[in-house]
Amino acid sequence: MVELSASRLVKEASSMGVDEAVCQIINEKSQQVRFSRNEITVAKEFNTVNADIFVAKGNRNTKFTLQNLEKIEEDMKRAVKLLDKMQESKDYHGIAHGPFEYRKRRCDMSIAQADAVGLTHEAIEACEAERIAGVLYTRYQEVDFASTFTEGSDERAYIEISCRASEKDSSGHGVSCSATLKDFNGVKAAEDASDLAKKSHNPVKGEEGHYDLLFTPLCFATLMSGGLYSVSAFFVDSGISFFYGKIGKKVASEKFTMVNDGMMENGIFSTKFDKEGVPTKRTPIIKEGVLENFLHNTSTAKKFGTETTANAGLDAPEPQNVVIAGGGKSTDDLVSEVKKGLLVTNTWYTRFQNFMTGDFSTIPRDAILKIEDGAITGAVRNIRISDNMLRLLENVDGLSRDQEQIHWWECDYPVFSPYVLVKDINITTSTK
Amino acid sequence: MDENLAHYALQQSKADYAEARMEELRGLQAVVKNGNLDIYQLASQHGLSVRVIIDGGLGFASTNTLDKESINHVVEKAQKLARASAARNKEKIGLSDEKMHTASYEIPQKKNLEDIDRSQELLDLNNHLQQEKGLVFQLYQYTDEDRTKYYINTEGAEIRSRIPRIGLLAILTVIESNNSEQCQLQYGGIGGWETFQGLNLFERLPEEVRVLYRILKEGVKAPSEPVSIIVGPEVAGITAHESCGHPLEADRILGREAAQAGESFVNPTMIGTTIGSELVNIAEDPTIEGSYGYYLYDDEGIKARKRMLIKEGKINEFLSNRETGYALNGGSNGAARAMAFDREPIVRMANTYFCAGDYTQDELIEETKKGVLMKSFTEWNIDDTRFNQRYIGREAYLIENGEIGPPVVRPILEVTTTGFYSSVDAVADEIVLYAGTCGKGDPVQGAPTSMGGPYMRLKDIRLGGVRG
Numbered sequence: 001m002v003e004l005s006a007s008r009l010v011k012e013a014s015s016m017g018v019d020e021a022v023c024q025i026i027n028e029k030s031q032q033v034r035f036s037r038n039e040i041t042v043a044k045e046f047n048t049v050n051a052d053i054f055v056a057k058g059n060r061n062t063k064f065t066l067q068n069l070e071k072i073e074e075d076m077k078r079a080v081k082l083l084d085k086m087q088e089s090k091d092y093h094g095i096a097h098g099p100f101e102y103r104k105r106r107c108d109m110s111i112a113q114a115d116a117v118g119l120t121h122e123a124i125e126a127c128e129a130e131r132i133a134g135v136l137y138t139r140y141q142e143v144d145f146a147s148t149f150t151e152g153s154d155e156r157a158y159i160e161i162s163c164r165a166s167e168k169d170s171s172g173h174g175v176s177c178s179a180t181l182k183d184f185n186g187v188k189a190a191e192d193a194s195d196l197a198k199k200s201h202n203p204v205k206g207e208e209g210h211y212d213l214l215f216t217p218l219c220f221a222t223l224m225s226g227g228l229y230s231v232s233a234f235f236v237d238s239g240i241s242f243f244y245g246k247i248g249k250k251v252a253s254e255k256f257t258m259v260n261d262g263m264m265e266n267g268i269f270s271t272k273f274d275k276e277g278v279p280t281k282r283t284p285i286i287k288e289g290v291l292e293n294f295l296h297n298t299s300t301a302k303k304f305g306t307e308t309t310a311n312a313g314l315d316a317p318e319p320q321n322v323v324i325a326g327g328g329k330s331t332d333d334l335v336s337e338v339k340k341g342l343l344v345t346n347t348w349y350t351r352f353q354n355f356m357t358g359d360f361s362t363i364p365r366d367a368i369l370k371i372e373d374g375a376i377t378g379a380v381r382n383i384r385i386s387d388n389m390l391r392l393l394e395n396v397d398g399l400s401r402d403q404e405q406i407h408w409w410e411c412d413y414p415v416f417s418p419y420v421l422v423k424d425i426n427i428t429t430s431t432k
Numbered sequence: 433m434d435e436n437l438a439h440y441a442l443q444q445s446k447a448d449y450a451e452a453r454m455e456e457l458r459g460l461q462a463v464v465k466n467g468n469l470d471i472y473q474l475a476s477q478h479g480l481s482v483r484v485i486i487d488g489g490l491g492f493a494s495t496n497t498l499d500k501e502s503i504n505h506v507v508e509k510a511q512k513l514a515r516a517s518a519a520r521n522k523e524k525i526g527l528s529d530e531k532m533h534t535a536s537y538e539i540p541q542k543k544n545l546e547d548i549d550r551s552q553e554l555l556d557l558n559n560h561l562q563q564e565k566g567l568v569f570q571l572y573q574y575t576d577e578d579r580t581k582y583y584i585n586t587e588g589a590e591i592r593s594r595i596p597r598i599g600l601l602a603i604l605t606v607i608e609s610n611n612s613e614q615c616q617l618q619y620g621g622i623g624g625w626e627t628f629q630g631l632n633l634f635e636r637l638p639e640e641v642r643v644l645y646r647i648l649k650e651g652v653k654a655p656s657e658p659v660s661i662i663v664g665p666e667v668a669g670i671t672a673h674e675s676c677g678h679p680l681e682a683d684r685i686l687g688r689e690a691a692q693a694g695e696s697f698v699n700p701t702m703i704g705t706t707i708g709s710e711l712v713n714i715a716e717d718p719t720i721e722g723s724y725g726y727y728l729y730d731d732e733g734i735k736a737r738k739r740m741l742i743k744e745g746k747i748n749e750f751l752s753n754r755e756t757g758y759a760l761n762g763g764s765n766g767a768a769r770a771m772a773f774d775r776e777p778i779v780r781m782a783n784t785y786f787c788a789g790d791y792t793q794d795e796l797i798e799e800t801k802k803g804v805l806m807k808s809f810t811e812w813n814i815d816d817t818r819f820n821q822r823y824i825g826r827e828a829y830l831i832e833n834g835e836i837g838p839p840v841v842r843p844i845l846e847v848t849t850t851g852f853y854s855s856v857d858a859v860a861d862e863i864v865l866y867a868g869t870c871g872k873g874d875p876v877q878g879a880p881t882s883m884g885g886p887y888m889r890l891k892d893i894r895l896g897g898v899r900g
Contacts, residue, residue, distance in 0.1 A: 032874075032875075033517075034688075034874065036686075036687045036688045036689075036690055036691075037686075037687050039520075039521045039522065039523055040489070040517040040520055040521055041490065041525070041688055042490040042491070042492055042517070042776060043489075043490070043491055043492070043513035043514070043516060043517045044491070044492040044493060044494075044513065044776070045492075045493040045494075045506070045509045045510070045513065046493075046494050046774050047493070047494065047495040047496075047497070047502065047505070047506065048479075048494075048495070048496050048774065049496060049497060050496075061472070062472045062473065062474065063471070063472070063473040063474070064473060064474040064475065064476065065473065065474075065475050065476070065477070066476050066477075067476065067477040067478060067479060067496040068456070068476045068477060068478040068496070069496075069497070071476055075474065075476050078474070079474060082472075082474075085549075086469070086472060086551060087469045087551055087552065087555060088469075089468055089469050089470060090468050091465070091468050091470060117513065117516040117517060117520065118516075121520045124520075131687070133687055133688075133689075133690035133691040134690075134691040135691060135692070135874050162691055162692075163691055164690050164691035166687075166690065173691070234465075234470075237465065237466075238465050238466070238569055238571040238603065239568060239569030239571070239603075239605040239612075239614070240569075240571065240603060240605075315463065315470060315471040315473070348694075348816060349813035349814065349815075349816075350813075351811045351812060351813045352811060353614075353810045353811040353824050353842060354612060354613065354614045354810070355603075355614060356605060356612045356614060357612060359811075360811065361811060361813060361822060362813070363813055363814070363815045363816070363820070365694070365815065365816045382815070382819075382820050384813075384820070384822065384846070386822075409691070409692040409693075409874055409876070410692075428822075428844075428846060429820070429846070430820045430821075430822075430846050430847050430848045430851060431846055431847060431851075431893070431894040431895075431896075432847045432848065432851035432852075432855065432892075432893060432894070
């Protein structure tokens with residue numbers, strides 16, 4: 001076993017003549033338990049040691065990801081040699097200089113030792129619907145970080161379950177995501193999923209038209225996750241953003257505020273520092289409907305004439321935890337405000353015709369409940385939300401007080417979302 | 433790769449069944465954005481996983497620390513997890529009885545990838561398109577890998593393979609008079625740099641840009657009344673993949689992917705059920721030479737073969753691995769694929785396509801009084817039982833009296849699976865395959881696949897979805 005140290009590798013790269021180097025060694029142990037039809041289908045453990053190394057000479061830079069640790073010296077030499085003959089990147093403006101001070105973070109070590117199979121079994125047992133399927137993860141990472149300018153270490157752990165309960169003609173989805181074992185509640189996730197499955201029996205075919213949509217936290221988080229590339233400066237610069245050219249402009253209802261927060265205690269993607277070593281922070285993205293910031297690393301910030309938001313990705317800046325601010329209403333308030341609408345509880349397959357315009361469609365799945373004159377009156381199926389993301393954000397009309405942290409297979413980044421009421425959204429259905 | 437470590441893993445196992453898979457990979461990802469080399473990332477990976485069955489419980493563990501101590505740990509852990517699962521389950525997981533093979537195969541690189549300045553090639557491609565009218569943004573993501581696998585199990589299988597693979601995703605944005613159109617194009621194949629050169633991107637990409645520009649300048653609305661739709665091989669391919677290949681994956685049918693990629697409108701009793709016209713035949717074949725989804729043995733050591741999923745409009749065969757083959761009592765047809773050493777083999781497609789008919793492409797158009805020719809697509813999606821789908825045309829044209837007319841702006845084909853398949857009334861005679869990456873599994877495993885078919889005509893389709 002090769003003894004690895006991020007600072008040693010950075011020093012070694014410097015001795016080979018690079019100007020800047022970053023090394024992050026992640027030692028990860030994860031457990032996964034998958035289940036379906038009320039049975040455990042497979043239980044797994046993943047053990048990985050990854051070294052992500054970045055080296056730059058002038059404007060030339062390259063990154064390499066190593067799992068074959070025995071070849072680390074050879075690959076480092078290969079990468080440094082490559083730098084001399086590769087093309088310059090005019091958009092590379094260096095990495096953050098520091099030095100930085102990092103705050104302390106708590107990491108719940110008990111997650112790494114959790115009885116994943118037992119916790120899964122409890123969730124299965126809690127299901128009151130005919131059947132349940134899903135996955136439970138425990139993740140634990142030790143991070144050893146060094147750059148030419150700074151050093152740090154971090155420990156991260158989280159636990160999450162995603163489950164879908166099904167009846168003969170209906171289903172519901174529930175999740176629980178937590179940075180601590182004590183706040184994890186797999187039983188509640190299973191109960192939530194079961195409850196939705198039972199509430200949506202006998203769905204009728206949905207009808208096309210314009211509806212007010214009340215999104216549950218799971219559904220709205222999943223929808224937003226599908227468009228989060230739009231806030232990364234890298235993708236904005238690629239023409240792959242419906243926020244392109246809109247900094248300082250109104251892009252959503254004044255009721256809508258969204259931030260990235262890399263340091264919140266209970267955020268499952270919280271971290272002490274980003275991949276350049278910059279201490280993470282809270283960055284407003286949309287404040288009361290106005291687009292305030294994209295997410296940046298040092299290079300994209302320089303290009304856009306601003307400061308890094310501590311969201312490196314050495315290549316593309318990426319979110320950590322996304323938080324949509326709550327409003328002042330209860331869920332019952334929001335339901336009561338809907339005359340002709342639908343409560344949508346989950347969605348998937350959000351796809352764009354054109355990333356710049358934001359024209360998209362997405363397919364609600366699981367329980368879709370019909371709301372008429374402020375009351376839930378039945379369930380529907382087979383509908384598609386076919387609209388425009390900017391129009392949808394502009395039509396946000398109400399948000400519940402409390403948020404839930406959502407992260408699952410179709411929601412790549414953790415999003416804290418409240419219930420969100422959006423007026424006048426286009427629904428289509430199959431024509432044949 | 434030290435294959436002895438895989439044998440050591442099996443020797444340590446006390447399971448009813450055990451398999452070990454080792455992989456080694458070297459690769460590159462390069463991203464060129466608007467004429468600038470933004471990302472140049474080398475990958476060097478290796479590792480080993482062990483999958484075991486004990487008392488009907490399935491356990492899996494992986495490591496990239498390849499020494500005996502780590503391997504002892506993963507074997508013990510996989511067994512412990514299998515026992516813990518078995519203790520909670522009422523039904524036992526099993527594997528179908530299959531013939532085991534010893535084999536070795538390799539795809540050569542005629543022009544070695546590492547000898548090529550691949551980032552310069554991408555920059556040259558970017559520069560080649562620079563002068564195209566209206567083209568404002570160019571983004572190219574190139575990937576290649578040279579992957580070696582070694583697989584053994586306790587039933588005697590031993591498979592070695594080495595497959596180099598290249599892929600390119602291009603996202604191009606054209607703006608004219610404040611309106612924009614975009615395309616996301618994916619290309620891929622197996623082999624060395626000669627495969628990339630064979631994609632003819634210096635000819636194909638400028639043509640794609642011109643198509644977008646023409647739509648912005650001359651595009652007309654799709655007809656609102658029901659008309660004939662002629663779909664091109666790209667649209668036929670995505671349809672075959674999404675609404676035939678996926679719903680006929682046996683693990684979906686059994687609910688194993690329910691909370692992630694979903695289930696299926698098909699149930700185990702539906703073999704022989706008619707879901708389309710007699711002209712609909714859909715095949716799945718991993719063994720097509722040069723194809724993006726190519727393999728000769730799957731990741732359970734089963735010999736790959738062509739599968740006829742739909743025959744004359746009837747469901748003919750599901751895609752199965754050994755686990756679903758055991759559960760459904762039908763055996764495996766070699767559909768188990770794992771996309772990395774630390775991923776379990778699950779049921780996957782390889783190359784899925786509508787089979788050819790006896791029309792020519794010209795005949796399809798000449799016979800059409802009023803319709804739309806939808807050659808390619810932009811946005812697409814489908815529900816999680818694979819029944820309600822939508823494909824929005826990228827390159828599409830009006831057809832009137834057998835003649836191709838002006839481009840149509842983003843026609844929307846929003847139909848059910850049976851609605852689509854039962855509407856097929858003519859099929860052309862030439863198949864084209866397109867590369868794609870299929871997402872499934874948890875953690876997600878992006879599988880290289882291809883999909884395609886011939887030009888096909890669908891009768892009486894109302895475009896545009898049913899808009900409110």
